[in-house]
Amino acid sequence: MSAEGPSPAFRPAAAAALKNPQLRANFRRAMDGLMAKRAAVFADPVEWRDLRALGSAIRARTLARLPELLERLEQSCLRHGIRVRWAETTEEANAIVLEILKAHGATHVVKGKSMVSEEMHLNDFLEEHGIESLESDLGEYIIQLDGETPSHIIMPAIHKNRQQIARLFGQKIREARYTEDVDELTAIARRVLRKKFFEAEAGISGVNFAVAETGTLCLVENEGNGRMSTHVPPVHIALMGIEKVVEKLEDVPPLYSLLTRSATGQTITTYFNMITGPRGQGEKDGPTEVHLVILDNGRSRIFADTELSATLKCIRCGACMNHCPVYTRIGGHAYEAVYPGPIGKILTPQTEGVGRRHDLLEASSLCGACVEVCPVEIPIVELLVRLRREAVQGDRSSAVLQAGQGRHVLEDVTWSLWEATHRYPSLYRLMAFAATRLRRLLPSGLPVLSAWTSVRATPRPASRTLHELVRKAGVPDA
Amino acid sequence: MMQRHHRASYDSEMSPPEPQRPAKPATVYYYGTCLVDLFFPEAGLSGIRLLQREGIRVIFRQGQTCCGQPAFNSGYHDQARAVARAQIDLFPGSEPIVVPSGSCAAMMKRHYPALFEGDPRAEEAEAFAARVFELTQFLSNVLDIQLADRGEKVRVTWHPSCHALREMEIGDEPKRLLAQLANVELVPLSRERECCGFGGTFAVRHPEISAAMVEDKAGDVLSTGAPIVLSGDGGCLLNIGGRLAAMGRPVGARHVAEFLWERTRER
Numbered sequence: 001m002s003a004e005g006p007s008p009a010f011r012p013a014a015a016a017a018l019k020n021p022q023l024r025a026n027f028r029r030a031m032d033g034l035m036a037k038r039a040a041v042f043a044d045p046v047e048w049r050d051l052r053a054l055g056s057a058i059r060a061r062t063l064a065r066l067p068e069l070l071e072r073l074e075q076s077c078l079r080h081g082i083r084v085r086w087a088e089t090t091e092e093a094n095a096i097v098l099e100i101l102k103a104h105g106a107t108h109v110v111k112g113k114s115m116v117s118e119e120m121h122l123n124d125f126l127e128e129h130g131i132e133s134l135e136s137d138l139g140e141y142i143i144q145l146d147g148e149t150p151s152h153i154i155m156p157a158i159h160k161n162r163q164q165i166a167r168l169f170g171q172k173i174r175e176a177r178y179t180e181d182v183d184e185l186t187a188i189a190r191r192v193l194r195k196k197f198f199e200a201e202a203g204i205s206g207v208n209f210a211v212a213e214t215g216t217l218c219l220v221e222n223e224g225n226g227r228m229s230t231h232v233p234p235v236h237i238a239l240m241g242i243e244k245v246v247e248k249l250e251d252v253p254p255l256y257s258l259l260t261r262s263a264t265g266q267t268i269t270t271y272f273n274m275i276t277g278p279r280g281q282g283e284k285d286g287p288t289e290v291h292l293v294i295l296d297n298g299r300s301r302i303f304a305d306t307e308l309s310a311t312l313k314c315i316r317c318g319a320c321m322n323h324c325p326v327y328t329r330i331g332g333h334a335y336e337a338v339y340p341g342p343i344g345k346i347l348t349p350q351t352e353g354v355g356r357r358h359d360l361l362e363a364s365s366l367c368g369a370c371v372e373v374c375p376v377e378i379p380i381v382e383l384l385v386r387l388r389r390e391a392v393q394g395d396r397s398s399a400v401l402q403a404g405q406g407r408h409v410l411e412d413v414t415w416s417l418w419e420a421t422h423r424y425p426s427l428y429r430l431m432a433f434a435a436t437r438l439r440r441l442l443p444s445g446l447p448v449l450s451a452w453t454s455v456r457a458t459p460r461p462a463s464r465t466l467h468e469l470v471r472k473a474g475v476p477d478a
Numbered sequence: 479m480m481q482r483h484h485r486a487s488y489d490s491e492m493s494p495p496e497p498q499r500p501a502k503p504a505t506v507y508y509y510g511t512c513l514v515d516l517f518f519p520e521a522g523l524s525g526i527r528l529l530q531r532e533g534i535r536v537i538f539r540q541g542q543t544c545c546g547q548p549a550f551n552s553g554y555h556d557q558a559r560a561v562a563r564a565q566i567d568l569f570p571g572s573e574p575i576v577v578p579s580g581s582c583a584a585m586m587k588r589h590y591p592a593l594f595e596g597d598p599r600a601e602e603a604e605a606f607a608a609r610v611f612e613l614t615q616f617l618s619n620v621l622d623i624q625l626a627d628r629g630e631k632v633r634v635t636w637h638p639s640c641h642a643l644r645e646m647e648i649g650d651e652p653k654r655l656l657a658q659l660a661n662v663e664l665v666p667l668s669r670e671r672e673c674c675g676f677g678g679t680f681a682v683r684h685p686e687i688s689a690a691m692v693e694d695k696a697g698d699v700l701s702t703g704a705p706i707v708l709s710g711d712g713g714c715l716l717n718i719g720g721r722l723a724a725m726g727r728p729v730g731a732r733h734v735a736e737f738l739w740e741r742t743r744e745r
């Protein structure tokens with residue numbers, strides 16, 4: 001991703017999603033289910049408060065020592081034979097992956113779920129270079145079949161219902177007969193993938209936590225495809241963003257518990273992989289090479305700001321989107337970003353530019369439902385407001401990408417006028433007098449008003465202001 | 479990091495704060511808010527009446543205008559600060575400042591300290607913020623107000639504003655007040671804690687998304703069968719009430735202060 005090119009079309013995409021009743025029903029049903037499951041596993045408020053405080057503290061402590069911990073992670077990995085490569089940009093990361101695959105003559109790759117690989121648009125890149133890259137996570141497999149991107153960071157195909165998936169499988173998988181039975185659909189995907197695991201010359205995965213002290217790569221999953229992708233092919237390439245490091249093994253259990261409970265309401269996932277290097281001498285399974293690619297892609301810039309760096313505390317659970325009233329209604333694709341929902345709203349403008357993605361910053365009622373459930377206490381609302389300020393009042397001294405580039409002359413003038421009328425009581429009184437006396441004459445054609453009246457009655461000011469009622473009632477002014 | 483102690487903890491869902499009961503003050507300031515001033519003045523006056531009936535002297539500074547939240551949330555912090563400064567100037571002393579809005583109270587209590595960070599008047603802004611109370615919180619937690627219902631039997635539903643819930647950390651205070659009214663039956667919304675889609679300028683910056691949200695909220699209100707939806711925030715009331723009116727449904731969206739006063743006043 002970069003700050004170049006025209007702004008993505010968030011508004012028309014959101015408007016189209018709102019008019020799609022199937023999509024809205026799919027999201028509403030799915031998010032309701034996820035919210036209920038999460039609430040059930042965090043039923044004890046004291047336990048939630050304590051665990052969350054611990055998770056937040058672990059992430060804050062990690063970020064405070066990020067450069068040092070990344071170096072330690074590299075050393076620990078090297079000790080076990082995990083080869084570590086650093087990539088500043090997604091282009092560099094793609095080139096590294098390609099170089100490793102070429103060295104092994106790999107033409108078939110299986111992938112576990114990885115949001116970093118989505119940042120890299122890795123599948124497209126590999127296809128361009130003649131390498132088949134097959135998603136092995138069921139949700140990812142479904143959307144890859146349909147040529148789509150994930151609409152949710154945990155449940156990438158959540159925008160589709162069972163019937164839509166049944167039709168897709170019927171059309172795209174030759175050996176499959178049409179069925180709407182979930183178990184049968186899963187079995188079809190399993191048969192296809194099983195073969196591919198053994199054909200692939202390399203497996204690619206993400207990383208949920210990378211432990212600096214031990215060089216352990218932790219992978220959280222439910223389907224076993226993560227284990228297959230990382231253990232069956234002879235080469236394993238793990239991809240992670242720089243923020244995924246934690247200091248020690250003890251840090252993992254609380255974060256793991258917060259992650260699975262916040263994401264899907266599970267107290268534990270079916271699989272939890274801890275990868276500590278390639279196959280050792282005399283061992284019978286595992287890849288012969290393990291590579292770790294550590295990607296920056298704009299994260300260092302975020303890290304440099306003491307307030308905005310809280311963005312990097314994220315453990316990618318997706319609870320913020322599950323509870324977001326905006327996400328629930330427009331779904332993940334409308335954001336035109338790798339990371340949708342509240343976390344995407346603060347992350348994407350920082351990596352692509354607050355000017356270019358000003359629309360995302362504004363697409364929040366600041367209701368705070370996301371903050372309430374964030375397992376690592378990211379103050380998403382405060383960061384949104386901060387980034388809005390950077391967009392319209394930031395200057396060159398700011399570290400934020402495209403600071404000041406969300407300005408519009410009309411907005412600047414509007415807020416200056418607003419300031420004047422609300423700073424000087426006499427002006428305010430005049431305005432309030434006009435609004436109350438001309439209450440029936442407000443022109444309904446004003447753009448601001450027509451946006452309001454699209455589904456609401458025209459607002460009419462009262463005939464007398466509170467200031468007037470209070471004066472009349474003899475309430476003292478001092 | 480922004481100073482932690484000013485950040486809302488956002489866990490009112492799980493653990494409502496213990497009601498601390500400061501001594502009942504002799505005098506309070508009343509901060510009407512611009513939305514109440516222009517659209518719900520009767521509700522504003524009702525809040526004053528409720529306080530006065532408890533024997534409190536209420537001061538209403540005629541110079542007050544707006545807390546600055548619209549500009550603050552839009553990123554125009556220089557303008558917001560200029561307006562906020564003018565408000566702070568109007569409220570000397572140490573008396574509590576009572577606000578019939580969770581959202582405006584949250585702006586002054588939670589966000590003034592951040593807005594004035596590094597400003598020569600930062601300390602003053604902090605001291606001001608510490609004096610701010612939302613009206614139902616003040617009635618319930620500070621005054622421990624006792625209400626006697628004089629109205630007919632009625633069903634109502636309650637919409638808590640997001641900022642009241644999650645920034646002012648108002649738990650069941652408004653509902654406890656309503657529960658004192660013997661003839662009032664509270665029918666809960668099925669998605670009580672979900673945002674109504676107002677969000678200040680959000681409603682006009684992203685009108686389609688906001689519309690989808692308020693359509694759902696109005697639908698939720700209608701499905702309760704209650705003829706009145708109450709809230710403690712003018713923004714939500716304008717939004718939900720505006721939607722119900724456009725649908726031609728005879729459901730009133732009313733401020734809780736006005737409702738409490740109307741039902742308990744001596745006639």
